[in-house]
Amino acid sequence: MENINVKTTKLKDFFAENKIECFQVEERNDENETAVFRSLMQVKGQTLPFAVLLDKSVYALLQVQLAPALVKGEAFAKIAAFLNEMNNNYRVFKFIITNEGDLLLNACIVSKDDAFDPALVNAIIAETVKFLEGEYASIMAKIWKEIE
Helix, strand or coil: CCCCHHHHHHHHHHHHHCCCCEEEECCCCCCCCCCEEEEEHHHECEEEEEEEEEEECEEEEEEEEECCCCCCCCCHHHHHHHHHHHHHHCEEEEEEEEECCCCEEEEEECHHHCCCCCCHHHHHHHHHEEEEEEEHHHHHHHHHHHHC
């Protein structure tokens, strides 16, 4: 039997009803019933991979990869204060660095299964694109300056 969490079904149905066809869905069939909706967003001439991650928890996560394998070694210390400042200034968005040095932008959406709103997820994706359209160039310029 396939494990599919309620949020996954709701998001799939929302995308189908609204003819949103830009996502590839990976259902992991693990104990958390994880589903990953992957797509690409165009921002300032850049193609940024992003995903919506859903599982049985009360969280849904939107994650955008701003730069792969960019922040390594001493570069992390150089941009940590900048990222902390950004995290303090933008409540819905959090910038993180993975162990592999990827610079990510996360937005966490809290919702129980029965209250999960796919339209809210779609709205936050739109807000993310709008935010990055306005801020991506300056964010990346600051980061490139610090890590050179």
